[in-house]
Amino acid sequence: MWTVxxxxxxxxxxxxxxxxxxxxxxxxxxxxxxxxxxxxESRLAELATCSTQNSELISSLCDDFDPSRNEFYFDxxxxxxxCIVDVYYFDEIHIKNGICPICFxxxxxxxxxxxxxxxxxxxxxxxxxxxxxxxxxxxxxxxLEDMDVDRCVTRTQRCQRFMxxxxxxxxxxxxxxxxxxxxxxxxxxxxxxxxxxxxxxxQVTNVxxxxxxxxxxxxxxxxxxxxxxxxxxxxxxxxPNKLRFVLSFMNxxxxxxxMPFYVVLSLTCLGTSSMMELVNVQQAVQxxxxxxxxxxxxxxxxxxxxxxxxxxxxxxxxxxGLLLMYMGVGIFVFSALAxxxxxxxxxxLFRSIPQSFWWAIITMTTVGxxxxxxxxxxxxxxxxxxFLCGVIAIALPIHPIINNFVVFYNKQKVLETAAKHEVELMxxxxxxxxxxxxxxxxxxxxxxxxxxx
Numbered sequence: 001m002w003t004v005x006x007x008x009x010x011x012x013x014x015x016x017x018x019x020x021x022x023x024x025x026x027x028x029x030x031x032x033x034x035x036x037x038x039x040x041e042s043r044l045a046e047l048a049t050c051s052t053q054n055s056e057l058i059s060s061l062c063d064d065f066d067p068s069r070n071e072f073y074f075d076x077x078x079x080x081x082x083c084i085v086d087v088y089y090f091d092e093i094h095i096k097n098g099i100c101p102i103c104f105x106x107x108x109x110x111x112x113x114x115x116x117x118x119x120x121x122x123x124x125x126x127x128x129x130x131x132x133x134x135x136x137x138x139x140x141x142x143x144l145e146d147m148d149v150d151r152c153v154t155r156t157q158r159c160q161r162f163m164x165x166x167x168x169x170x171x172x173x174x175x176x177x178x179x180x181x182x183x184x185x186x187x188x189x190x191x192x193x194x195x196x197x198x199x200x201x202x203q204v205t206n207v208x209x210x211x212x213x214x215x216x217x218x219x220x221x222x223x224x225x226x227x228x229x230x231x232x233x234x235x236x237x238x239x240p241n242k243l244r245f246v247l248s249f250m251n252x253x254x255x256x257x258x259m260p261f262y263v264v265l266s267l268t269c270l271g272t273s274s275m276m277e278l279v280n281v282q283q284a285v286q287x288x289x290x291x292x293x294x295x296x297x298x299x300x301x302x303x304x305x306x307x308x309x310x311x312x313x314x315x316x317x318x319x320x321g322l323l324l325m326y327m328g329v330g331i332f333v334f335s336a337l338a339x340x341x342x343x344x345x346x347x348x349l350f351r352s353i354p355q356s357f358w359w360a361i362i363t364m365t366t367v368g369x370x371x372x373x374x375x376x377x378x379x380x381x382x383x384x385x386x387f388l389c390g391v392i393a394i395a396l397p398i399h400p401i402i403n404n405f406v407v408f409y410n411k412q413k414v415l416e417t418a419a420k421h422e423v424e425l426m427x428x429x430x431x432x433x434x435x436x437x438x439x440x441x442x443x444x445x446x447x448x449x450x451x452x453x
Contacts, residue, residue, distance in 0.1 A: 018032065018033035018034070018048065019031065019032060019033070020032070020033060020036065020044065020047055020048050020072070021069070021070060021071045021072070022044070022047070022062075022071070022072045022073075022074060023071055023072065023073045023074065024074050024076050024077075024078045024081045025074070025075065025076055025077060025078040025081075026078070027078040027081075028071070029081070029085075031044065031048075031085070031088075033048040033049075035088050035089070036048045036088060037049075038088055039087065039088065039113065041112055042111060042112045042113055043061055043110070043111050043112045044088075044111065046061055046112075047061055047062065047072055058072070062074055063075050076107065076110065077099075077103070077107060079096065079098070079099060080099055080103070080104055080107040081107070081111075082096075083095060083096055083099070083104070084107065084108065084111050084113060087113055087117050091117065092117050092118070092119050093108070093113070093117050093118050093119065093122070094119050094121075094122055095118070095122045095125065095126075100129075101122070101125055101126045101129045102126075102129055102130070102133065105126065132411070132415060135415050136415055136418050160237075160238045160240075161238075161240075163234060163237070163238035164235075164238040164239065164240065166179060167179060167231065167234055167235045167238060168235065182227075183227070183231060186224045186227045186228065187224075189220065189224055190221060190224040190225070190228075193217050193220050193221050193224070194221070196217060197213045197214060197217045197218075197221075202214050202217070221261075222261075225258065225261045228254070228257065228258050229258055232251075232254050232255070232258060235251075308405065308408055308409045308412065309405060311408050312401065312404045312405035312408050312409075313401070315404045315408065316397070316400060316401045316404050319397040319400045319401060320397065320401075322397065323393060323394070323396070323397045326393045327364060327365075327390070327393055330360070330364055330386065330389050330390065330393065331357055331360040331361055331364060332357075332360075334360045334363070334364070334382060334383075334385070334386040334389075335353055335356035335357050335359065335360040336353050336356070337382045338350055338356050338359060338360065338374060338379055338382055338383070338386075339352065339353045339356045341374070341376055341378040341379045341382055342374055342375065342376055342379045344376060345375045345376050345379075347375065348375065349372045349373065349375075350372070350374075355372075356372075358372065359372040359373075360386060363383055363386050363387050363390065364386055364387060364389065364390030364393070365390055365394070366387055366390055366391060366394075368387075
């Protein structure tokens with residue numbers, strides 16, 4: 001048993017002796033009526049004002065009532081109730097460690113306490129947990145949609161859902177895993193071919209005497225692009241939401257990786273020779289060929305690690321912004337100092353402050369190409385301070401970024417496990433209900449047959 005301390009101020013003498021005794025999960029608590037009336041719409045305030053003779057009202061407010069001891073019984077969590085009582089004294093509530101915030105919100109709803117009294121730190125913690133529950137619900141929805149392939153109404157819908165799982169869910173079946181591996185290998189082969197085709201020894205000379213790509217490598221690249229095209233078309237055709245598919249960032253990258261191939265092919269095969277001799281057209285073709293590097297980003301579709309790294313960088317935008325701001329200020333200051341200190345040397349390499357930006361960048365990032373370097377003593381001291389500041393600036397945000405990566409990665413693993421556990425519980429519940437219905441049907445058949453005899 002524990003008793004909430006009496007407040008230092010009292011509203012009146014009659015309320016001072018008014019006590020409300022409640023039993024919360026086996027813990028007996030003595031409260032004072034005038035304190036409870038600070039929130040008159042709460043359940044405890046209603047208990048303090050209700051008459052003990054009104055059994056119907058008391059039964060609606062508590063689980064049980066002992067008239068001999070004038071004690072109200074509640075089958076609730078006593079630890080959560082200790083946090084609830086704080087609102088009557090401090091006008092705010094803090095969620096203690098070890099208490100589920102979602103369950104605590106339900107406790108607040110039971111005791112008729114508004115969520116606005118939660119402290120700001122607890123509100124942010126609660127919103128984070130609600131986001132996690134939303135993510136779990138979305139993952140459960142995706143898993144249930146994958147399990148309902150056979151429940152589709154028409155044959156076309158079943159084929160569409162099967163193709164979507166085949167192209168988008170590598171863990172759904174063995175053929176889907178084979179398709180994912182084939183797509184992954186195609187991306188690697190295409191990237192290797194793009195790099196190898198630039199080696200002069202492997203290039204061939206055409207009729208006009210110009211170096212062009214090897215026909216064998218062009219054939220391999222064409223086969224990879226045909227695979228990418230077929231994969232993109234099948235995914236688009238089987239997508240349940242075409243608009244969301246088209247606006248997805250990764251799908252835009254896939255389209256950008258495919259589109260240059262067909263544009264270049266149309267310019268080279270359908271365009272006239274006079275048109276291809278134009279400088280602007282040649283530059284456009286070269287730019288489109290360079291855009292082929294976008295296909296390497298397709299690896300992120302098949303790598304959960306790259307996806308986690310991308311999300312971690314998004315969550316670390318504040319730290320990265322501080323790093324860029326610090327580096328920008330340092331580059332401006334040290335380049336201006338270097339330009340000023342090196343003007344006394346006759347063979348100075350610092351011709352202007354904007355030109356000195358390049359030196360400051362490669363110095364603060366500890367690259368140091370050596371194409372521009374100070375020659376005076378003060379300039380060398382300035383360079384030493386600049387790369388020391390650069391090392392400190394780069395090292396500071398590393399820990400928060402790594403911590404965000406680890407936290408997000410572990411969080412995703414926990415959410416996936418929770419979603420699978422939720423699906424297993426739903427299946428177990430449905431199987432138990434099915435067994436219960438089957439047992440009831442067997443009993444009906446048994447009693448019906450016995451009655452017929």
